[in-house]
Amino acid sequence: IRQQTTEEEVDERAQIDAEIEALIGMEAGKAFLLDLKKRVAFVEKGGPKTFLTVCLNLVLTGNPGTGKTTLARLIARFLHAYGVLPKDSFVEKNGLELKGQYVGQSCPKVKEAISDAMGGCLFIDEAYSLAGDGCGRSDSFNMEVVRTLLTEVENNRTNMMVILAGYESPMQKLLDAD
Numbered sequence: 001i002r003q004q005t006t007e008e009e010v011d012e013r014a015q016i017d018a019e020i021e022a023l024i025g026m027e028a029g030k031a032f033l034l035d036l037k038k039r040v041a042f043v044e045k046g047g048p049k050t051f052l053t054v055c056l057n058l059v060l061t062g063n064p065g066t067g068k069t070t071l072a073r074l075i076a077r078f079l080h081a082y083g084v085l086p087k088d089s090f091v092e093k094n095g096l097e098l099k100g101q102y103v104g105q106s107c108p109k110v111k112e113a114i115s116d117a118m119g120g121c122l123f124i125d126e127a128y129s130l131a132g133d134g135c136g137r138s139d140s141f142n143m144e145v146v147r148t149l150l151t152e153v154e155n156n157r158t159n160m161m162v163i164l165a166g167y168e169s170p171m172q173k174l175l176d177a178d
Contacts, residue, residue: 005044013082023074026067029060029071032058032075033074036078036082039051040084055157056079056085057153057161057162058163059175060072061166061168061171062167069165072121072123073123076090076123077090085119085121087118087120089121090121091116091117091120091122091123092123092125093113094124094125095124095125095166098110098113098124099129105141106144106145106148107148109145111148114152117162120160120161121161122160124163125165125166127164127165127166128166128171128173130142131170131174131177132173132177143177146177
């Protein structure tokens with residue numbers, strides 16, 4: 001967190017705040033960002049920086065077209081503009097993109113995505129696909145992704161943000177997977 005903000009940073013914050021306010025609905029997301037904004041203001045006024053050194057990972061659920069990806073992008077931009085995330089990076093992956101075709105391929109794919117997003121945000125859309133085929137069946141490739149992702153996210157929980165997005169019921173199956 002910077003103690004002084006430049007005029008350019010103030011303008012960027014105002015633009016992002018306006019975009020967030022213009023969202024229809026999204027009350028929980030707006031409340032989350034308002035809380036973070038208050039925390040940032042506290043730290044900028046001399047509060048301890050550790051007040052913002054927290055796990056920022058999120059799960060966004062909703063039906064198709066409800067704005068999960070839009071909200072995720074705004075959250076990442078917001079966190080960078082307010083100095084919480086040091087890097088203005090938004091790495092977007094589909095859950096299936098992290099899954100290898102052969103044994104041992106999934107772990108490097110996950111680690112590469114984490115590395116690319118370090119300091120910024122990793123967004124995994126349709127993350128529920130990592131829980132299996134929708135019929136309760138999961139294979140070793142899915143579980144390799146889930147285990148590697150859990151390990152990497154835990155090891156880097158204050159160095160980046162991970163947002164998992166998908167439909168509510170299948171996302172719950174993913175959260176219960178490991």
